[in-house]
Amino acid sequence: DAGITQSPRYKITETGRQVTLMCHQTWSHSYMFWYRQDLGHGLRLIYYSAAADITDKGEVPDGYVVSRSKTENFPLTLESATRSQTSVYFCASSADRVTNEKLFFGSGTQLSVL
């Protein structure tokens, strides 16, 4: 089925390790986003991308790296995981800037950093 898929669904890692969360969409949407969801904070934007090779920081980018070499993929890397990065991570996509209010979300990756 077409859509937006995230992998893995669950991940447990240790402090200091590098972790990459994958996001793939089949709609050829221009815009892609990474959010983290935490109790008491709701959703906070980590990074977003307007097109291939164009990325920009969101509200909470520290400790994260993204790339967008192809339109359909938008991986998120935690270069050296910390316990504070334990969270549920959602990837989302949108068709274009003007109407990009309608985001399509993946099912999320639940990450635990021990």
Next chain:
Amino acid sequence: GNSVTQMEGPVTLSEEAFLTINCTYTATGYPSLFWYVQYPGEGLQLLLKATKADDKGSNKGFEATYRKETTSFHLEKGSVQVSDSAVYFCALSDPGANSKLTFGKGITLSVRP
């Protein structure tokens, strides 16, 4: 900057009860307003939206009216069902801020039979 404030939760209701979830916002421009819903184990989905003052968004029996004078976008439903149990997020998109969405903290609704 932009912000969205939702009422504190969680909210627990009996089936067929009336639902109101409050949402107020602060924005520098003329935002569009949204309600997203997250069912257990899933990502968020757009529930409804309104793009200008006095617009009413509606879907699945839910309604919300864009009130510029009170900077509010309260979500209502006349008769909730168990299947409405989910987390509800209010959000805004400000064209003056690259149209990125700003979300509220979300509120958990539990509907008991």
